[in-house]
Amino acid sequence: AQTVTQSQPEMSVQEAETVTLSCTYDTSENNYYLFWYKQPPSRQMILVIRQEAYKQQNATENRFSVNFQKAAKSFSLKISDSQLGDTAMYFCAFMPTWGGSEKLVFGKGTKLTVNP
Amino acid sequence: DTGVSQDPRHKITKRGQNVTFRCDPISEHNRLYWYRQTLGQGPEFLTYFQNEAQLEKSRLLSDRFSAERPKGSFSTLEIQRTEQGDSAMYLCASSQSNGELFFGEGSRLTVL
Numbered sequence: 001a002q003t004v005t006q007s008q009p010e011m012s013v014q015e016a017e018t019v020t021l022s023c024t025y026d027t028s029e030n031n032y033y034l035f036w037y038k039q040p041p042s043r044q045m046i047l048v049i050r051q052e053a054y055k056q057q058n059a060t061e062n063r064f065s066v067n068f069q070k071a072a073k074s075f076s077l078k079i080s081d082s083q084l085g086d087t088a089m090y091f092c093a094f095m096p097t098w099g100g101s102e103k104l105v106f107g108k109g110t111k112l113t114v115n116p
Numbered sequence: 117d118t119g120v121s122q123d124p125r126h127k128i129t130k131r132g133q134n135v136t137f138r139c140d141p142i143s144e145h146n147r148l149y150w151y152r153q154t155l156g157q158g159p160e161f162l163t164y165f166q167n168e169a170q171l172e173k174s175r176l177l178s179d180r181f182s183a184e185r186p187k188g189s190f191s192t193l194e195i196q197r198t199e200q201g202d203s204a205m206y207l208c209a210s211s212q213s214n215g216e217l218f219f220g221e222g223s224r225l226t227v228l
Contacts, residue, residue, distance in 0.1 A: 004158075033215040035215075035216075037219075043221070044219050044220060044221040044222065045159075045207070045219040046219070047216055047217075047218075050215070050216060091158050091159070093158075095215050097215065102147065102164065102166075102171070102172075102215075103149065103161045103164055103172060104149075104159075104161070104209075104217055105161070106158035106159050106160075107158050108156075108157055108158045109156075109157070109158050
């Protein structure tokens with residue numbers, strides 16, 4: 001069974017600074033997707049960034065980038081130039097791509113607070 | 117509206133009553149998922165459909181829970197004989213085959 005671990009229950013950062021959220025996962029699959037989802041307070045979950053395991057290049061989306069280390073099974077999220085609107089719960093998630101269960105497995109989340 | 121919609125957004129019920137939640141996915145999405153989320157936790161998988169076929173159910177989904185997706189469009193999640201432990205946010209999501217899930221705003225259940 002796949003598991004996703006987020007070891008930082010809460011983090012805070014000053015506006016305009018950079019913060020990194022950690023995520024590790026455990027799987028025997030070779031092909032899979034990894035995701036970071038954002039859940040603002042009382043609002044729906046939205047995708048921040050996604051990485052296919054077969055791609056060596058780290059994904060980036062504007063101020064958001066990942067550090068994907070496949071051998072270490074690590075998938076951290078870096079948020080640059082943090083903004084107040086980045087305050088949210090952030091969930092790391094895993095999904096196999098072929099032959100496995102097509103469901104997202106989530107970590108327990110990291111609550112990020114961006115301070116003015 | 118092109119997003120995932122869920123109804124009702126909030127439901128308060130007494131223990132022992134039955135409740136039903138509805139999810140309308142994004143129209144071209146063939147996969148539909150139900151998750152449960154309790155306070156301070158990540159979403160836990162309940163079940164998912166590809167078109168009208170229910171392909172996987174979590175062992176979290178006891179006999180009191182049933183989900184359907186007739187005609188491969190909207191889906192319903194019914195909880196019979198609710199218990200206080202069923203209090204949670206029930207999230208619906210839909211996707212095509214590329215792995216990205218789009219979530220609704222959820223249906224919050226409170227069992228008194």
